[in-house]
Amino acid sequence: MNESSAQGANAALVVAAGRGVRAGGGLPKQYRTVGGQPILRRTIENLLNMPFFARVLCVIHPDDAALYAMAIDGLSGAERLLPPVTGGASRQASVKAGVEELARLEFKRIVVHDAVRPFATATLFERVIEALAGAPGAIAALPVNDTLKRGSTGHMITDTIDRAGLFAAQTPQAFRTDAMLAAHRLAATAQREDFTDDASLLEWQDQPVALVDGEVDNFKITAPADFARAERLLSAHERQIIRTGLGYDVHAFTDGDHVTIGGIKISHNRGVLAHSDGDVVLHALTDAILGALCDGDIGRHFPPSDERWRNAPSDQFLAFAAARVREKGGLLINLDATLIAEAPRVGPHREAIRRKIAEAAMLPVNAVSIKATTSEQLGFVGRREGLAAMALATISLPASAPNGNDAGDE
Known part of the structure; x- marks a missing residue:
């Protein structure tokens, strides 16, 4: 749309x-x-x-x-x-x-x-x-x-x-x-x-x-x-069944002046190393939805070897996954994501991120949750070498809906 x-x-x-x-x-x-x-x-x-x-x-x-x-x-x-x-x-x-x-x-x-x-x-x-x-x-x-x-x-x-x-x-x-x-x-x-x-x-x-x-x-x-x-x-x-999918994504920092989180560009003293725009939140949410559908993962549908997705905005990946739910007669109920990073801060951008995700997934804003946490200076995130995100997606599907192709990476 x-x-x-x-x-x-x-x-x-x-x-x-x-x-x-x-x-x-x-x-x-x-x-x-x-x-x-x-x-x-x-x-x-x-x-x-x-x-x-x-x-x-x-x-x-x-x-x-x-x-x-x-x-x-x-x-x-x-x-x-x-x-x-x-x-x-x-x-x-x-x-x-x-x-x-x-x-x-x-x-x-x-x-x-x-x-x-x-x-x-x-x-x-x-x-x-x-x-x-x-x-x-x-x-x-x-x-x-x-x-x-x-x-x-x-x-x-x-x-x-x-x-x-x-x-x-x-x-x-x-x-x-x-x-x-x-x-x-x-x-x-x-x-x-x-x-x-x-x-x-x-x-x-x-x-x-x-x-x-x-x-x-x-x-x-x-x-x-x-x-x-x-x-x-x-x-x-x-006769509906409720399914939950889990998504996780990580990207290393590289030279740059911004990162994209939840579809919103945020000024930062580093960029991320990625084939697309490196949006860990949207990548994790996309994988969570595909996981709930048993429909592979983001790499299967949008392989990094395909030049079409170089520098691509990740909201199109999320929109694709949400559309897959609707195609099966299902309903996307809730999206919940957590950014794991020492910096940048998400708080000032939280509502803009929620709106962007809601628009891409065709959900009301009150069905989207965004949180952020640090790793208490532990691990690669604590050393400020990159950032990560985890996400959960909850969907309902007709009991008669066929499972997707859960082949995973190919």
Whole structure:
């Protein structure tokens, strides 16, 4: 995720104004429960756990204020949840209401998501946002694999449709706010209210929309059978295992005028001898995450024999390791690092280091701990010949997640 995304240019827009009652239960489906919680709550909670969204906004039906309040009651991270806006008579009108509000708040990118798709992963949201670098819109979609038939009202086949190049659209669908706002306003002026998804408005104006790989588990809960499928999937997702990884790194001093610690350059009368930037804290944290994943070590993924990594900033190594956790459907819970050095002092830079690590790992700052200690003038650190760092990473993974390749050094 690029720097502007991390700094809050992205907002998630949850479409929850529908009356969908085909699934039964006497309530709009977004307020029916899966695993004992309203689907809408699960969807919002999923988005609030993604730090690249600065705010989440829901569009709700005017009759659902009480249901919505109950659904979000006590939700962790609710300070990033904007007050809901009222939707319109159609999905298109509801999305427009949300887009108008987020445009007023000056968000640069909006990601629209169905309230009843609670299983979309952070990796999927990242993909659609990153695709906006090349197009004003991007959607998640799955290629159509089944043979398609057209039938008559009497349920007789009338035609077979070529499935080559066909995709089934999903949400999330991401858009540059200015393009989406203009499209909605133009459609309203033209009295066009027949667009069934958000990308269609841009297509209508001949604007490019990128396709990114969707996810099979990112299905829309619509029919009664979907609730049973959601319960099974939720049961699998909630069987989590907790893992802890340990990392350690050391670098010798050499001539120089600074050292890099936790992504922050700190003035010093020595530099460090290293192939990359020699950031012992970020190297130790990277190894800790990879260790928790049983996925080798930093030297395996970024070998010092590879010239691509000469003088490379180590925050990209940490970002890579954190992304590996998300790719396995896991969650990075906590990072804890200790610098071992006689000098320089870390105290004045502690908060800047925590913020830098949190940004690279896509974590809240309160999930990052940085400490420092000396070696009481013992050993190579005590003789001021170098510095070292130790780190722990705590992650959760679905019990079904495969182990990584723990081959180690190669």
